[in-house]
Amino acid sequence: xxxxxxxxxxxxxxxxxxxxxxxxxxxxxxxxxxxxxxxxxxxxxxxxxxxxxxxxxxxxxxxxxxxxxxxxxxxxxxxxxxxxxxxxxxxxxxxxxxxxxxxxxxxxxxxxxxxxxxxxxxxxxxxxxxxxxxxxxxxxxxxxxxxxxxxxxxxxxxxxxxxxxxxxxxxxxxxxxxxxxxxxxxxxxxxxxxxxxxxxxxxxxxxxxxxxxxxxxxxxxxxxxxxxxxxxxxxxxxxxxxxxxxxxxxxxxxxxxxxxxx
Amino acid sequence: xxxxxxxxxxxxxxxxxxxxxxxxxxxxxxxxxxxxxxxxxxxxxxxxxxxxxxxxxxxxxxxxxxxxxxxxxxxxxxxxxxxxxxxxxxxxxxxxxxxxxxxxxxxxxxxxxxxxxxxxxxxxxxxxxxxxxxxxxxxxxxxxxxxxxxxxxxxxxxxxxxxxxxxxxxxxxxxxxxxxxxxxxxxxxxxxxxxxxxxxxxxxxxxxxxxxxxxxxxxxxxxxxxxxxxxxxxxxxxxxxxxxxxxxxxxxxxxxxxxxxx
Numbered sequence: 248x249x250x251x252x253x254x255x256x257x258x259x260x261x262x263x264x265x266x267x268x269x270x271x272x273x274x275x276x277x278x279x280x281x282x283x284x285x286x287x288x289x290x291x292x293x294x295x296x297x298x299x300x301x302x303x304x305x306x307x308x309x310x311x312x313x314x315x316x317x318x319x320x321x322x323x324x325x326x327x328x329x330x331x332x333x334x335x336x337x338x339x340x341x342x343x344x345x346x347x348x349x350x351x352x353x354x355x356x357x358x359x360x361x362x363x364x365x366x367x368x369x370x371x372x373x374x375x376x377x378x379x380x381x382x383x384x385x386x387x388x389x390x391x392x393x394x395x396x397x398x399x400x401x402x403x404x405x406x407x408x409x410x411x412x413x414x415x416x417x418x419x420x421x422x423x424x425x426x427x428x429x430x431x432x433x434x435x436x437x438x439x440x441x442x443x444x445x446x447x448x449x450x451x452x453x454x455x456x457x458x459x460x461x462x463x464x465x466x467x468x469x470x471x472x473x474x475x476x477x478x479x480x481x482x483x484x485x486x487x488x489x490x491x492x493x494x495x496x497x498x499x500x501x502x503x504x505x506x507x508x509x
Numbered sequence: 510x511x512x513x514x515x516x517x518x519x520x521x522x523x524x525x526x527x528x529x530x531x532x533x534x535x536x537x538x539x540x541x542x543x544x545x546x547x548x549x550x551x552x553x554x555x556x557x558x559x560x561x562x563x564x565x566x567x568x569x570x571x572x573x574x575x576x577x578x579x580x581x582x583x584x585x586x587x588x589x590x591x592x593x594x595x596x597x598x599x600x601x602x603x604x605x606x607x608x609x610x611x612x613x614x615x616x617x618x619x620x621x622x623x624x625x626x627x628x629x630x631x632x633x634x635x636x637x638x639x640x641x642x643x644x645x646x647x648x649x650x651x652x653x654x655x656x657x658x659x660x661x662x663x664x665x666x667x668x669x670x671x672x673x674x675x676x677x678x679x680x681x682x683x684x685x686x687x688x689x690x691x692x693x694x695x696x697x698x699x700x701x702x703x704x705x706x707x708x709x710x711x712x713x714x715x716x717x718x719x720x721x722x723x724x725x726x727x728x729x730x731x732x733x734x735x736x737x738x739x740x741x742x743x744x745x746x747x748x749x750x751x752x753x754x755x756x757x758x759x760x761x762x763x764x765x766x767x768x769x770x771x
Binding site for chain 2: 402406407411424499
């Protein structure tokens with residue numbers, strides 16, 4: 248019952264915003280259009296555009312490209328982040344040597360790297376993947392680093408007393424701890440992979456959702472821009488749902504606040 | 510197991526803290542020895558020494574007549590804080606000691622199951638630690654340590670965080686398991702009654718810093734004991750009064766020091 252009410256309320260919010268948008272863009276009040284359709288388009292036009300994209304099937308190719316870029320960025324970035332995070336956490340001296348450079352690169356706004364990547368890797372998907380990797384890497388890296396460092400000293404002492412070798416410690420203690428930290432940042436990491444892909448496309452590409460939005464913007468096609476944003480939003484929500492499902496499966500051991508039955 | 514002329518001081522960035530001034534302690538095969546003393550007197554330090562988790566600043570530790578090289582392989586350690594692996598189920602936590610030693614498969618699984626049954630948790634094999642109560646976690650930890658059949662059992666206020674009733678039940682469970690094959694036990698507690706009820710010998714430490722062993726009483730109450738019933742016997746009261754007189758001095762010293770410092 249609560250669930251139904253929640254969904255109804257959520258739909259009401261959408262309806263209110265869309266309704267207001269539609270009314271203000273279609274009817275003049277006090278002798279003026281408060282949302283000029285040229286700059287704001289109308290919900291109807293945007294919806295029609297989305298429907299057309301899907302009916303003609305042109306959108307699928309762009310979605311596919313963006314998805315592939317985001318996935319590659321996520322996989323490569325996570326892999327490198329786990330590897331180097333583990334390495335640094337286990338070798339504090341190496342971590343100390345690289346520390347200023349890690350901080351420097353991480354504080355760099357990644358957008359400025361996009362032109363370099365385009366120059367190096369061309370207009371294809373790899374320049375977008377590279378941009379996504381620089382974003383995903385640091386999130387995963389910091390979390391894995393933290394996860395390895397923050398293993399409870401008692402659990403560690405216990406593991407050693409139980410006779411674990413260095414390799415067994417890695418497998419039974421450090422690895423699960425690092426994974427739990429990494430998964431807690433999974434949503435952010437996946438989100439950034441998509442951001443990397445879309446921003447990369449926006450700055451120079453021949454396909455993808457970012458490219459679609461940028462093209463529409465170039466010809467003042469506001470309906471196209473909003474339609475692209477809408478498709479992107481739904482796309483991100485779908486990915487996020489998948490991530491939530493994966494997370495629930497992998498982190499069964501983590502405590503969740505229990506609710507009483509009523 | 511012998512601790513011979515042991516002294517420990519901890520080094521910090523600013524100065525050092527002499528935790529234990531001098532301690533000589535021998536635990537015979539099959540003997541249940543408790544250490545009691547005011548908070549911060551270095552009881553845990555002695556246990557960590559015996560476990561080989563830290564090295565003494567001076568003195569010598571012998572286990573079965575030989576100097577302790579590093580970690581004590583003959584010892585099982587039951588920690589005060591939670592030391593279970595949160596990402597493993599109860600049964601996996603119990604079986605890990607065998608797995609580390611290279612014992613996997615059906616046999617190990619069956620033995621772990623048998624140990625869970627001995628601590629009364631058969632029905633909870635598939636639960637993760639966060640789904641268990643404090644007492645249940647301690648039972649799993651006990652099974653985790655005992656399944657490796659250590660010759661020496663080190664226990665650091667293992668029942669400290671539990672409520673009074675659960676403590677007594679755990680005490681009886683411990684005595685039951687111990688009487689089956691009489692390991693040497695070194696049991697640290699701040700609860701004098703618990704120490705007397707469980708032990709063959711009670712050792713009292715002075716207030717820290719520079720703690721020393723200031724008393725050693727043999728408890729000749731007949732076994733098998735029930736940790737609740739034994740407290741009602743006149744002999745129990747006699748020995749309790751005798752040790753308490755000594756302990757009280759030390760406890761008030763600790764408070765006096767704290768007042769001075771404040």
